[in-house]
Amino acid sequence: AQSVSQHNHHVILSEAASLELGCNYSYGGTVNLFWYVQYPGQHLQLLLKYFSGDPLVKGIKGFEAEFIKSKFSFNLRKPSVQWSDTAEYFCAVTAHNQGGKLIFGQGTELSVKP
Amino acid sequence: ETGVTQSPTHLIKTRGQQVTLRCSSQSGHNTVSWYQQALGQGPQFIFQYYREEENGRGNFPPRFSGLQFPNYSSELNVNALELDDSALYLCASSSRGQTYNEQFFGPGTRLTVL
Numbered sequence: 424a425q426s427v428s429q430h431n432h433h434v435i436l437s438e439a440a441s442l443e444l445g446c447n448y449s450y451g452g453t454v455n456l457f458w459y460v461q462y463p464g465q466h467l468q469l470l471l472k473y474f475s476g477d478p479l480v481k482g483i484k485g486f487e488a489e490f491i492k493s494k495f496s497f498n499l500r501k502p503s504v505q506w507s508d509t510a511e512y513f514c515a516v517t518a519h520n521q522g523g524k525l526i527f528g529q530g531t532e533l534s535v536k537p
Numbered sequence: 538e539t540g541v542t543q544s545p546t547h548l549i550k551t552r553g554q555q556v557t558l559r560c561s562s563q564s565g566h567n568t569v570s571w572y573q574q575a576l577g578q579g580p581q582f583i584f585q586y587y588r589e590e591e592n593g594r595g596n597f598p599p600r601f602s603g604l605q606f607p608n609y610s611s612e613l614n615v616n617a618l619e620l621d622d623s624a625l626y627l628c629a630s631s632s633r634g635q636t637y638n639e640q641f642f643g644p645g646t647r648l649t650v651l
Contacts, residue, residue, distance in 0.1 A: 465644075468642075523568070523640060
């Protein structure tokens with residue numbers, strides 16, 4: 424069965440610090456990978472996605488993620504976080520032939536101190 | 538463009554009761570997926586509906602059932618409620634047929650079972 428593991432439950436950073444959130448998945452076939460963000464009181468929103476091609480994908484608000492197939496990883500990065508990045512971040516995977524059934528990690532809560 | 542809407546926002550039920558949650562998909566979308574998000578966890582896939590039929594199901598018992606209507610809106614029904622059913626229930630709509638049917642999430646319905 425597919426699963427997604429996020430390494431950190433809660434991350435606390437100061438503004439301008441660099442961010443890297445870890446995500447590993449288990450599935451042997453072709454996958455599509457996603458990072459979603461949930462700002463306080465708001466809907467889940469898509470940050471970025473990977474289907475194929477360049478393993479370094481760029482998303483909204485300066486976020487990027489790198490797909491490393493050999494490590495089954497899809498880590499999220501941002502060079503300099505802002506207070507407004509405070510939110511919960513979810514990594515998700517869907518198998519290429521499963522029509523959009525998303526498997527989510529448990530989430531990482533990011534708190535950015537001004 | 539109208540986004541995904543869900544009703545009600547909050548709901549309190551007692552153990553053994555039945556509940557119906559509703560979802561209106563985003564304009565132009567023909568597929569609806571339902572997820573359960575327990576406190577402190579990532580969303581878990583319940584099932585997906587496409588063309589008014591169930592199209593994939595997660596690890597949830599049969600007392601979780603659903604419907605999709607000709608206008609693509611959907612209902613999630615849960616019978617014989619248990620305390621562990623307390624969670625945020627998310628609906629996501631997408632448009633099947635694209636390379637990837639990106640899922641757009643609604644705000645969720647917070648269900649509390651006492």
